[in-house]
Amino acid sequence: MFKHILIPVDGSELSLRAAQVGIEQARLTQGTVTALHVISPFQTISYMGAILAATEFAYNEEAKNNAQRYLDQVKALADAAGIPFEGVAEFGDEPYDTIVRTCKDKHADLIVMGSNGWRGMTRLLLGSETHKVLLRADVPVLVCH
Template sequence: MFKHLLLPTDGSSPSEVVNRKALQFAKEQQARVTAIHVVPTFHTLTYRTTMLEDTREEFVAECKAQASKFLTEVERAAQEIGVPCRSLMVTHDHPYEAINDTAAQSGCDLIVMASHGRRGLKGLLLGSETQKVLTHASVPVLVLR
């Protein structure tokens, strides 16, 4: 049924759990997986106070290292169970847009992602990338917890 899954990952515990489930689902579907990690663009004016201390080069290096860690884990798990997997680090200020754009550009027919379960004021203030993906996606989205 599904042949190409997009698997956004942020390295969180919920994301790691969903990664394992999504890879098993991909194996059952005989599908391939594209794993994606979205990093923010470097800004000199930002809500992320750590950016204010970094140079652009330090920030980019830190983002690449973090993305590599998260994506390598997905690739390793995919290889262990025999699921074809490629990975991408994408720089974008709006992760939901990067996820939806990548799904369209890569020909993915399903996005599988975690929900962190943020509700109420926390959900309002922090936002829900999963909700935004669901709202704007042009392909089906499977949300797991």
């Protein structure tokens, strides 16, 4: 069955619930878990370069700290279940692309992720990372609502 499960997390309650599902699946199949948090790069404009450089540094440090906090939450769940765990935080412009690439790089055979639940015009305008992963992943994707 599934021996290596990739769990993308974004710090939301929904992604933490998806992590619990993924960890339970790993426990049932005696598999391992890799949690992934994709950090959006700092978006800059050409204005007052020195101030923006300082702001980018502060943003990156805070984003890394948040990522570690999200990954630590999943690690605590994995440790409690006795599941081998790896946490990965990566900068990426397109989260779905980073998720699919990480899945291939880590040889995961299942992705378990939350669905943000956007509907209507919001989904049309902003898109859905989950939907993009579903279309591009070469492995099964379990979507948790």
